[in-house]
Amino acid sequence: MAEYLRQMPSSEGPLVRQPGVTRFLNMDTPLLVLLSILTAYGLLVLYSASGQSEAALYRQVRFFAVGYFAMIVVAQFNTVRWSRWSPWGYVVGVLMLIAVAFAGDGAKGAQRWLNLGGFRFQPSELLKLAVPMTVAWYLGQRVLPPRPRYIATCLLMIVIPVGLILRQPDLGTSLLVGASGLFAVFMAGIGWRFIFSAIVLGVLSAWPAWMFLLEDYQKQRILTMLDPESDKLGAGWNIIQSKTAIGSGGWSGKGWGQGTQSQLDFLPESHSDFIIAVLAEEFGLRGVLLLLLLYLLILLRSFWIGFSAQSSYGRILCGSITLTFFVYIFVNMGMVAGLLPVVGVPLPLVSAGGTSLVTLMIGFGLLMAISTERRVIAQ
Amino acid sequence: MASRIALKDTRREQRIYSARASVALLFVAGLLGTLLVRYYGLQISEFETYRTASERNRVQLQPLAPKRGLIYDRNGVLLADNRPSYTLSLILERVDDLESTLDQLADLVAIDQEQLDKFRSRAVRRRPYEHVPLRFKLNDEEQARIAVNRHRLPGVVVDAQLQRHYPHGELFAHALGYVGRINAQELASIDEASYRGTFHIGKTGLERRYEEELLGTAGYQTVETNAHGRILRVLDRFDPKPGRDLVLHLDFKLQQVAHEALAGRRGAVVALDPLSGGVLALVSTPSFDSNLFVNGISNRDYGALRDSPDVPLFNRTVQGQYPPGSTVKPMVAMAGLEAGLVDSESTVPDPGWYRLPGDKRRYRDWILRIRGTGHAPEVDLRMAIAESCDVYFYDLARRLTIDSMHDHLQGYGLGRRTGIDITAERSGVLPSVAWKRAALNEAWFPGETLSAGIGQGYMLATPLQLAVATSVIATRGEHREPRIAQFIGGAALSAPLSEPVVADSEHWENIVSAMRDVVHTRKGTAHAIAEGMTYEMAGKTGTAQVISIAQAAVYDEEAIDERHRNHGLFVAFAPIEAPSIAVAVIVENGGGSSAAYPVARSVIDAWLNKEPS
Numbered sequence: 008m009a010e011y012l013r014q015m016p017s018s019e020g021p022l023v024r025q026p027g028v029t030r031f032l033n034m035d036t037p038l039l040v041l042l043s044i045l046t047a048y049g050l051l052v053l054y055s056a057s058g059q060s061e062a063a064l065y066r067q068v069r070f071f072a073v074g075y076f077a078m079i080v081v082a083q084f085n086t087v088r089w090s091r092w093s094p095w096g097y098v099v100g101v102l103m104l105i106a107v108a109f110a111g112d113g114a115k116g117a118q119r120w121l122n123l124g125g126f127r128f129q130p131s132e133l134l135k136l137a138v139p140m141t142v143a144w145y146l147g148q149r150v151l152p153p154r155p156r157y158i159a160t161c162l163l164m165i166v167i168p169v170g171l172i173l174r175q176p177d178l179g180t181s182l183l184v185g186a187s188g189l190f191a192v193f194m195a196g197i198g199w200r201f202i203f204s205a206i207v208l209g210v211l212s213a214w215p216a217w218m219f220l221l222e223d224y225q226k227q228r229i230l231t232m233l234d235p236e237s238d239k240l241g242a243g244w245n246i247i248q249s250k251t252a253i254g255s256g257g258w259s260g261k262g263w264g265q266g267t268q269s270q271l272d273f274l275p276e277s278h279s280d281f282i283i284a285v286l287a288e289e290f291g292l293r294g295v296l297l298l299l300l301l302y303l304l305i306l307l308r309s310f311w312i313g314f315s316a317q318s319s320y321g322r323i324l325c326g327s328i329t330l331t332f333f334v335y336i337f338v339n340m341g342m343v344a345g346l347l348p349v350v351g352v353p354l355p356l357v358s359a360g361g362t363s364l365v366t367l368m369i370g371f372g373l374l375m376a377i378s379t380e381r382r383v384i385a386q
Numbered sequence: 387m388a389s390r391i392a393l394k395d396t397r398r399e400q401r402i403y404s405a406r407a408s409v410a411l412l413f414v415a416g417l418l419g420t421l422l423v424r425y426y427g428l429q430i431s432e433f434e435t436y437r438t439a440s441e442r443n444r445v446q447l448q449p450l451a452p453k454r455g456l457i458y459d460r461n462g463v464l465l466a467d468n469r470p471s472y473t474l475s476l477i478l479e480r481v482d483d484l485e486s487t488l489d490q491l492a493d494l495v496a497i498d499q500e501q502l503d504k505f506r507s508r509a510v511r512r513r514p515y516e517h518v519p520l521r522f523k524l525n526d527e528e529q530a531r532i533a534v535n536r537h538r539l540p541g542v543v544v545d546a547q548l549q550r551h552y553p554h555g556e557l558f559a560h561a562l563g564y565v566g567r568i569n570a571q572e573l574a575s576i577d578e579a580s581y582r583g584t585f586h587i588g589k590t591g592l593e594r595r596y597e598e599e600l601l602g603t604a605g606y607q608t609v610e611t612n613a614h615g616r617i618l619r620v621l622d623r624f625d626p627k628p629g630r631d632l633v634l635h636l637d638f639k640l641q642q643v644a645h646e647a648l649a650g651r652r653g654a655v656v657a658l659d660p661l662s663g664g665v666l667a668l669v670s671t672p673s674f675d676s677n678l679f680v681n682g683i684s685n686r687d688y689g690a691l692r693d694s695p696d697v698p699l700f701n702r703t704v705q706g707q708y709p710p711g712s713t714v715k716p717m718v719a720m721a722g723l724e725a726g727l728v729d730s731e732s733t734v735p736d737p738g739w740y741r742l743p744g745d746k747r748r749y750r751d752w753i754l755r756i757r758g759t760g761h762a763p764e765v766d767l768r769m770a771i772a773e774s775c776d777v778y779f780y781d782l783a784r785r786l787t788i789d790s791m792h793d794h795l796q797g798y799g800l801g802r803r804t805g806i807d808i809t810a811e812r813s814g815v816l817p818s819v820a821w822k823r824a825a826l827n828e829a830w831f832p833g834e835t836l837s838a839g840i841g842q843g844y845m846l847a848t849p850l851q852l853a854v855a856t857s858v859i860a861t862r863g864e865h866r867e868p869r870i871a872q873f874i875g876g877a878a879l880s881a882p883l884s885e886p887v888v889a890d891s892e893h894w895e896n897i898v899s900a901m902r903d904v905v906h907t908r909k910g911t912a913h914a915i916a917e918g919m920t921y922e923m924a925g926k927t928g929t930a931q932v933i934s935i936a937q938a939a940v941y942d943e944e945a946i947d948e949r950h951r952n953h954g955l956f957v958a959f960a961p962i963e964a965p966s967i968a969v970a971v972i973v974e975n976g977g978g979s980s981a982a983y984p985v986a987r988s989v990i991d992a993w994l995n996k997e998p999s
Contacts, residue, residue: 151399193410196402254428254436268440292429299418306414310407314400322403330410337417344424 033082035378038308042356042371045301046071049357055264056278056285056359063278063359070361074368081372085380089373090147090320093140097164100137103130104171131180132366134168136373138184139327142191147320152196161192178225179351182338187331194326195319229348245281248274249343252284260291278359280351283343298357302336312378321377328370335367448609448617449583452602453548455629457562457592460664460872463638465558466593471549472524474532474542475517478509481541488520491542494535495528497521500685517545519585522681550586550593554638555675557645560701561636561668561870563591563808564676580604583626589679591701591808592632592870599874602629630875635664643992644669647985652974654702654849657989660857660959660968663866663881665806667969667989668850670702695949704811707846708972711928712774712911712979713957714795714841716859716897719767721794722782723893730767730896736760740780742832749836751776752929771900772910774927776840783839788830791838792818797865797887798855800847805867805882814851817844842931853970856957859901860924860965862894863887898924902962911979912956915987921994925958925986927979930972954981960990967993 050067057063107130142161146153153161165188172181193202217226252268261267266288269277277285287295306329313325335355341347353363428436457466474495481487491497497520505520524532524544532544550565552558565586568576572587581587582604588594605626610619644655648671657667672694678687691699700706722728738754741747752774753761761775770778783791795801801816815821817838819830837843847855850868858865869881901924904910911927930953954976959968969989973981 150395151402190410194403194406196399196406250428251436251439253425254432255440256429257433257437258430287425287429292425295425295429296422299422303418307411310411313403313407316403319399322399326403326407326410330414333414333417337421340421341424344421344428346420346424 032079033375033379034079035308035312035375038305038312038371038374038378041301041305041308045298045305045356048298048301051263052282052286052289052357053278053359055266055289056269056282059264067359070364073361074364077365078368078372078375081369082375082379084376086316086318086321086324086373086377089140089324089376090144090318093137093144096133096137097141097168100130100133101168101171104134104168106130108171108174129180129362131168131172131175131177131184132362134172134184135180135187135331135366136328136370138165138168138188139191139324139331140373142188142195143320143323143327146191146195147318147323151319152198153192155201158192158197158201161188165189165192173220176222176225177351179338182350183331183334183352186334187327190330191323191327194313194323194330225348245276245349246345249281249284250345253287253344256288256291256294258292260287260289260294263289265289280339280349280353280358281343282358283340283354286357302333302355306333309374312374316377317380321380325374325377328374332367332370335363448607450605450607450623450626451547451583451585452604452626453628454550454565454586454602455596455600455631455875457600457632457634459634459636459638459641460666461638462633464553465634465636465638466550466552466562468548469551471522471547472529473517473519473545473547474521474524474528475519475545476505476509477517477541477543487539487542490535490539491520491532494531495521495524504682517543519545519681547585550680552676555677556673557638557641557669558636559591559673559676560670560703561591561634561641561665561808562676563593563595564589564679565593566679567682582606586680590810592634594809595807596632596871596874600629600632603627631873632871633873634870635659635662635666635872636668636870637666637993637996639996640667640989640992641669643667644985644989645671645673647988648973651976651981652696652702653972653976653982653985654706655969655971655985655989656703656849656853657967657969657993658853658857658868660860660864660965663857663868664872665868665870666967666993668703668808668870670700670706672696672698674698701808701810702972702974703849704806704808705848706972707812707814707848708953708955708974709843709845709930710800710841710847710852711930711953711955712776712840713852713926713928713955713970714800714845714847715771715774715779716901716926717795717798717800717855718779718782718786718791718839719771719900720887720889720893720897721786721791723767723896724794724889725786725790727785728767728782733764733766734770734778734781736762736765736775736777738777740777740836742784742836745833747833749776749780749833767896768900768903769909771897771926772903772907774904774911779839780836783835784832786835786839788835788838789818789820791835792816792821794887797885798858799865799884800845800851800855804848804850804854806850807870811850812848814848815844815846841928849970849972852955852957852972853968856959856970857965857968858887859894859897860959860968862891862898863889898962901926901958905958912958912983914980915983919987921960921990922962923958923960923987923990924962925956925983927983928955928957929953929978930955932975948975951975951977954979956982956986958983958986958990960994 050064053067054064141164145161145164146157149157165185169181169185172184248268252266252274255261255268256266266285268274268288269285274281274284286298309325309329309332313322313329316322316325332355335352338347338350338352339354342349342352353360355367356364454468456464456468459465474491476487478484488502501521505518509518529544532542536542552562552564566589567585568581568587576587580601580603584601584604588597588600593600603626605624607623608621609617610621611617640657644657644667648655648669650671653671655667655669656665658664659666674691719728736751738758738760739748739750741749751760760777761769761773765775765778767778769775795816801814803811803813817834822828822830822844834843838845854868863886865884865886866881867884869879871879873879902922904925904927905912905916905923907913912925932950932952952975954973955971956979957970959965967990969986971982971985973985976982
């Protein structure tokens with residue numbers, strides 16, 4: 008039955024099989040082009056943000072190479088397979104999280120890494136995909152919109168890894184994992200009644216969460232976000248400096264490599280989480296608009312892919328990945344601009360670092376797999 | 387199940403996706419719009435604000451400390467200069483892990499617990515981004531070790547500064563005073579702008595009195611720095627103006643002679659130029675090395691100075707208040723002459739003691755215990771001064787009354803601060819009926835007038851006051867505020883004139899010649915120093931009682947604890963006809979004036995026999 012449903016023709020019109028190498032690799036051409044432009048733009052900013060360090064540039068290029076490779080590999084498997092593998096990925100991920108809690112490597116007071124014979128690995132990254140995939144797998148088999156008890160099961164699926172990651176503690180990742188799971192539930196068509204009651208409940212539980220759940224340093228971040236001036240040289244330093252960097256960029260920016268805030272080391276983490284400040288300082292609002300445009304086009308294309316997905320699994324997953332991608336953008340750009348508390352969320356495809364980049368690229372690989380599924384069916 | 391069977395309806399699920407994706411897109415668009423508004427706000431609306439903030443960040447105004455004015459003696463001997471000194475400091479805002487940084491530094495240079503404690507207390511009340519000093523006076527090797535390891539010690543800096551140095555610390559400590567690090571209290575009162583980049587301030591002595599002149603004017607430079615404070619480029623520079631140099635009246639040689647003549651005993655010497663009011667020597671022993679205070683004295687060193695029974699930190703010349711003893715007799719005599727109560731011919735019978743009318747108590751003359759009798763059956767003014775006859779002055783004091791004695795002696799500067807240009811001066815006590823009423827709320831007793839007549843009882847004077855009084859006699863009435871500084875930045879300072887002591891010139895000669903006899907006649911109390919003298923000196927001995935002696939008891943020097951022995955005093959000026967130096971000497975617990983007059987002789991010899999420079 009499931010197979011039969013999968014093979015019902017979609018309402019999207021006739022299948023078009025485009026020739027060319029991207030089609031051969033199961034790539035969605037517009038998305039690939041957009042990602043490539045963003046990659047190039049990101050590398051340009053990164054080179055400047057790392058103090059014109061070629062070593063840092065090559066490092067990031069290598070990460071991109073791994074990321075693109077992972078994306079292409081992922082795109083070669085159809086969603087039926089990914090759907091079957093989803094729960095296994097989830098189980099393995101949760102087990103590894105438990106392992107991290109007992110035998111992980113610490114860095115800056117947080118235990119996030121698992122050392123697998125010389126290869127350090129962050130299991131929480133795996134969950135960023137495994138959670139929405141598993142929710143999509145679970146709900147994809149059921150009639151949508153899902154019934155309340157299925158929703159409850161999904162929430163449980165989400166809460167377990169989120170709780171484990173929050174304990175590490177890693178507020179940024181747990182936020183992303185939780186969001187990706189909830190987005191999957193949302194895309195599955197959960198009733199608005201549930202959504203609104205959840206929001207009310209969330210607001211009501213904010214107080215106990217503040218009192219019992221958040222670590223002091225996390226509270227400090229929120230307080231600092233609300234009033235960065237209160238601790239100019241301490242916790243507020245980063246935000247004041249990043250706002251200064253952004254603001255001083257103006258419309259046209261100070262020029263590539265000319266950002267005084269970032270080049271003179273006032274800006275902390277300028278090549279990783281705070282890289283948008285470098286971009287804004289050196290390329291100005293023009294550069295920010297270009298970046299937002301690129302992101303917007305990627306988001307639109309990603310949503311578009313969902314329209315043509317062949318299965319519930321594909322649609323749910325597509326929506327979740329797209330929205331999670333957006334959360335990265337919003338949380339990162341919001342925190343650097345002093346709108347949101349500082350949580351460790353990188354600017355997708357621009358910030359230096361390999362872990363989240365590879366995860367994101369795998370996500371795009373899944374989107375590619377969803378978008379090109381029609382070709383497989385047509386055969 | 388049959389009724390609720392729900393087939394998967396692909397079209398319906400696609401509609402769900404479309405609906406949700408549309409909502410999500412709206413949501414995304416809304417939030418992207420928020421971001422856009424925020425970035426627009428920062429980059430366009432508040433552009434000017436942040437551009438300014440960014441400029442301020444990058445371009446820093448750095449203060450440039452002025453070079454503190456140097457201090458020279460009257461012949462150009464350098465008494466206070468500035469030497470480069472290397473200070474290990476931390477900028478706490480840039481230190482990642484303070485404890486591990488401190489540990490690493492302790493491996494590189496010697497840092498003791500006290501330095502750590504002081505560092506921590508400084509760190510608490512620092513200004514943001516201030517360099518908080520940890521270790522002063524790094525030597526070359528320590529500097530090199532820090533330099534080599536600097537890359538792994540963020541926030542650690544070695545500052546080169548010019549720092550006060552006193553080449554003759556101990557010899558001039560009480561005259562010059564010293565500078566020290568600015569403390570919280572001073573920070574509140576100083577003009578912060580003038581002290582930017584300066585971490586020291588005059589704490590005592592001349593250093594404090596002439597702080598404003600010595601300090602100079604701070605300069606600045608605008609520099610481009612990175613967040614680590616490293617200067618990348620100097621954009622512009624406004625040079626600091628060095629402080630003005632001081633040239634003193636003090637004479638290095640004379641100071642040295644006085645210091646050596648006191649020979650480690652507790653005592654003080656003040657030498658003045660009677661004509662100019664300039665202080666030629668100002669010595670208080672024991673002294674201390676003023677360099678110890680420049681960077682904050684260690685607890686051990688300070689404890690040793692504070693707890694020493696010889697109180698080396700106490701500046702005896704201006705803070706030490708001693709009964710002036712017989713050194714006041716010439717002034718009391720002058721009061722008598724001016725009041726017409728005595729003249730050079732009038733005499734007083736001297737049995738060795740004196741008795742107030744209607745009082746059985748005997749006021750004894752010091753000579754009584756030596757000879758068992760008075761100085762002579764009849765004593766005149768000349769003899770009374772030369773041989774320091776107490777009975778003559780008991781009688782004169784009684785007739786003068788305390789208040790007219792007070793009024794006359796006031797003219798010599800007793801009982802009030804001389805106004806010398808160093809700190810912490812005390813005023814001494816010149817008693818009167820009103821003074822006793824105010825200070826002790828008691829009536830004046832006639833017997834106390836007798837004590838005052840020989841400089842005992844309530845009367846107290848500092849060695850500086852005695853030197854000033856002596857120069858008033860030397861100049862026959864001219865009275866100047868004493869000054870240590872002679873020139874500031876090349877401009878001459880003059881010692882302001884106080885109200886002179888107006889007296890008949892014949893009376894002055896009576897007094898001066900009696901004081902000459904103190905030294906130059908066989909029976910003079912300071913005759914012992916006359917031998918080999920190539921000039922004529924006028925002087926007056928004095929003895930200050932440290933413990934009061936019971937009515938019938940006899941003062942026995944040998945039997946008394948060293949600390950309870952009388953203080954020896956001597957005042958003198960020379961040459962008699964054209965005085966160029968007036969000296970006051972006190973040797974605490976010296977037993978008597980014989981401890982003091984050789985010191986005065988050495989100082990005056992050194993001054994009058996100096997090689998022409």
